[in-house]
Structure formats: structure tokens, C-alpha cells
Amino acid sequence: MDEGRAPRRRVSPRLWLAGGWLLLALLAAIFAPLVAPQDPLAQDLMLERLPPFWMSGAEPGYWLGTDSLGRDLLSRLIFGGRIAFVVAFAASIAACLVGSTLGLISGYFGGWADRVISRVVDVWMAFPPVLFAILLVAVLGTGLSSVIIAIAVIDWTRFCRVIRAETMGQSRMDYVENARIAGYGRIGIMLREVLPNVVPSIVALLSLEMGIAVIVEAILSFVNLSISTDDPTWGGIIAEGRLSIHQAWWVLVFPLITLILTVLSFSQFGEALKTRFDPVLR
Amino acid sequence: MSACLDISGLSAVLPNGQRVLRSVSLSVQSGEVRALVGESGAGKTMIGKAVLGVLPSSVRIVEGDIRLEGEDLGRLQPKARRTLIGARTALIPQDPLTALNPSRRIGSQMTDRLVRILGWSGERADTRIRQLLDEVQIRDPDRVLKSYPHELSGGMRQRVLIAAAFAAEPRLIVADEPTTALDVTVQKQILRLIVQLQREHGTAILFVTHDLGVVAKISQKVSVLYAGKVVEEAETAALFAAPQHPYTRALMAATPRYTDPFASLKPVDEAVLAGLAAEIAVADQAWRRPHG
Ligand SMILES: Nc1ncnc2c1ncn2[C@@H]1O[C@H](COP(=O)(O)OP(=O)(O)OP(=O)(O)O)[C@@H](O)[C@H]1O
């Protein structure tokens, strides 16, 4: 009648770039045995510290060079991606489920539920997260599942806080009151009316959290607390690269670049997804 | 005519003991429009919320009762009360933007209530909603039903809310300043629509407003509220012909007239305010005695 529909905005380049990198890294990790040019564990002292392909002395088939034991860096990064992604997905989904549920309850019902949950979150967040993680893994023992549990146990509070605040804001809106007048039950309103409005934030946080999980996993590997040392991990490679920085800088620099690109992509991807999920911003 | 809504002696207090409603009594007969006027903060919205069962948790009803078609709401179990209110009443809110869920399409919001709460079939609900959209003169229902709230103008959103309010044939509608958030030309159309649907459907309306001009146009009866107390109640025509309470007269003098827009408006007189303050002090004292 008096206004048309807003034209749908085109997919932003940052969604493409971030999503493209993540997809590439994810596919490489999934199909690692097929795409990795070498065996990531094969040592060959004849091939130690080969430089990346554009430098003199490079060997074909070892695109990013080798480490001090002659293992192919690119293959190790690709296989390291497997652990990084498993941890990223499992830990952030666990943290998201726990944190968002509690945040939703806390923000929507208020009262004593809110007081208890908020108190727990405050106490929880008083611990420095990395120290907390190291402590937890030390207690739980090293291994993939302890790393995942540790990250989820630490980071659910991030979801809880943000979702609580968003839920509180939404619960004050008139449409919630309207639904109550119409006769909807409290839980029904929370799930059907409020939840869809906080989903964009949950999605953005989830993606951000995946990036954070990748970093925490790398830090734990770096201090040798993560997975068994045989399997390549990004943090483990960085730790080794640090020792040979003067002889073979690439062993440090490439995993760092991979890590940073992945973490940035996760956060950018989350932001871009949020705007796509939000009917008002879209 | 029987009372559709009957509020008697309703008092509500804040946690600090201050009364926000002071023994309010008012009734709305079936099919009639009762205006509730008063300045900002008088407690008009509070009365509406009390009727609809959505008072803020900090506000407590301490005496009086609210009857909806003879049923005493205070005596019902919470579940039964919700069901009764859901089936017999509806709200036309002040702000048509926040009253619609931003992340759900108009169509699903409108039919959802009929289907989930009242158990209609999807088809019947859809037919009904389209009929109502036609009654509020929305000419392109397909587009509107598919839209999200932010894709519609304020006037369109308010039409949607009016249609939604009448859709389930409630006996009583609380309209809380339904035109305040709209610009003047749209206000007139919306008022006309509300009156028209009210007549066709025979719905009783408790119409909250601070605008006496609106009162004169749409209501048969008026209650004038000041500081949570009904200071005057009358047939609309009688009130405008001969206002009894000094506050009502002052309020009339403070309302601009279209016929004479440049006449100076008088703010409510000091003496009138002093009189009201005394009146309320007396009422509070009388109330405090039995309530400690
Ligand atoms: N959630 C709340 N908790 C405590 N007091 C409140 C709350 N909401 C409103 N009040 C107080 O109750 C009184 C009545 O408010 P109400 O909203 O009913 O006024 P109103 O007549 O609707 O005014 P307006 O024309 O501005 O909408 C005011 O004094 C207000 O400060």
C-alpha cells in the first residue's frame, strides 16, 4: 500500500571470504588422507628443514617446506585441522547448549532462577580462562574429550551472559505481554516468541566461540596438554616451530597464519550470519 | 444490557506501600465504549493491565474485584483465569511496532493464536484473518500476511493489530492509547476503523486516552482518572455539556479546539490541583485505617 519491501541485500564479501576459507580448511581436514601430499608423521632426515616452494632448495611435493625432522608442514597443517575442527564444533556446541539454555531461563523467568544463575556466572568468570583450562585438563587428563569438556565448561558463561541480556530485553516487549493476554503458557512464549529473536545472537556467538575454541586448543597443545603428541595439532606445530625459528621460520609462521585466518574467519562469519538471520537487519 | 466488565473498589499498591489505584470502580456494558481519560501517570494503563491479568510483578492488588461477564477474576485459578481472559478479551496496544514479534511473519502471528489457543483449523483461521484484514481496509492481504512487522508502516501495523484483536470475537477490547504513536491523518483513519468494527461486532471497549477530543468522538461513557482515582464518571454527552468536577473542567480548558486552534490553553489551575491533593489525602486516610 504505502511502502514496498526493502530490496534484499547482496551477500557481503566478508561472508564470502570468511566462509570460503572455513570451507576450504574444513574440506581439507575432512579429506586429509586424500589431499595431504605426504604422510604427516613420516620423518626423513634427508629432507629436514626444506624451505617453502618459492625459495631455493625447495623440493617439489613439499609446498610449505618441512620441519626439523623432515616432516611435510602442509600435510601436518591439514591433519592438524581435523583436531582443531572437532574441538571447535564439539566444544562450542556444548558450551552453547548449556549457556544459551541457562541464559534464556535466567532472562525470561527472572526472580530466584536469575539470581542463582547470574551468581554462578559471576563466580565462574572470576577465574582466568586459560589457567582454568590448563587446570581442568591437568585434572581430567590429556586427550581430545578432556579438551572439549574443558573448553565447554569454561565458556558456557559467555553464552549465558549475552543471551540472558537479550532475553530480558525481548521479554519486556509488548508482543510478549500480548501473547500472555492471548493465553499462551510461559514456556511456550519463551520458546516460540522469545527464542527466535535471540537466535541471531546465538549463531554469532557460536561462530565466535568456535574461533576461541581453536585458540584454546592451540594453547593447550602448545603447553603440551592437549592430544597425544603424535597427532599433529596447530598448537603443537607452533610450539615446535618456536624452537627452530632461526633455522626454519616457516614452521612457526605458516601455522600461525592458518590459526589467525581461521579464528578471524569464524568471528567474521558469525557476524555476517547474524545479519542474515535477523529479519530487521536483513 | 449487562455489564461486560465490572471493576469495583479496586486498589493496587507498589512495594513501598504507595497506592497506584485508589478504589477504582468502573463498568463497561456489553457493546459500549467506555473512555478512560486522565493525564500521564494517572494509572490508565494499570487498570487495563489489571483487567487483562498482566500487571507488573511489583504491583499488587490489595482490594476490590474485577468481573468479566459476571466471573470474578480474583476467585478463579490462574489457569482458568488465563483461559477466560484469553477467550473473552483482547488488547489494542499503544505502540504497534513492539506489539508485534519482529522475527515472525504477520500471517503466522495472526493465525497462530486462533489455531493454537482456540483450536481452529488452519484453513478457518486463514479465512477469518483475511476477512478481518478486509474489514480494516487492507487491500493487499497476501503481501501483508507474508511481511515482517518492520516492513509495514505504523498505520498498517496498527490495522493488523486491530484485525487481530477482533479476530477471535472477544467480548471486551482494551484499547490503550491506540493512536498516540501515529501521525494525525492516520490517527483519524484508525479511530474510524475501531469505531466501525466495534459497532459491527458489538464489542465492548475500554478506551484509554488522554485526549478529550477522542473521547467525544468515540465513547458513550467516560471515567476521568486522576492519580489512580476516578474523580468523575458520566455519559459522554452529559460530561461535555456539564462537567461536574473542577478537574474535568480544567482538563477541558486545557484541550485544544479545532474550531479555535489559537485560543490560549489554560494549564490546570493551582487551586484545582490543591483541591485534588486534599481529596486524595482524605481518601488515603480513610483507606489506611483498616489497612494499617
Ligand atoms: N512497572 C511498574 N512498577 C511500578 N510502578 C509503575 C510501573 N509502571 C508504572 N508505574 C507507576 O504507576 C503509575 C500509573 O502508571 P500508568 O502507566 O498506568 O499511567 P498512564 O495513565 O497509563 O500514563 P500514560 O498516559 O503516560 O500512559 C505511574 O505513577 C507510574 O509511575
Ligand SMILES: [Mg+2]
Ligand atoms: Mg499508559
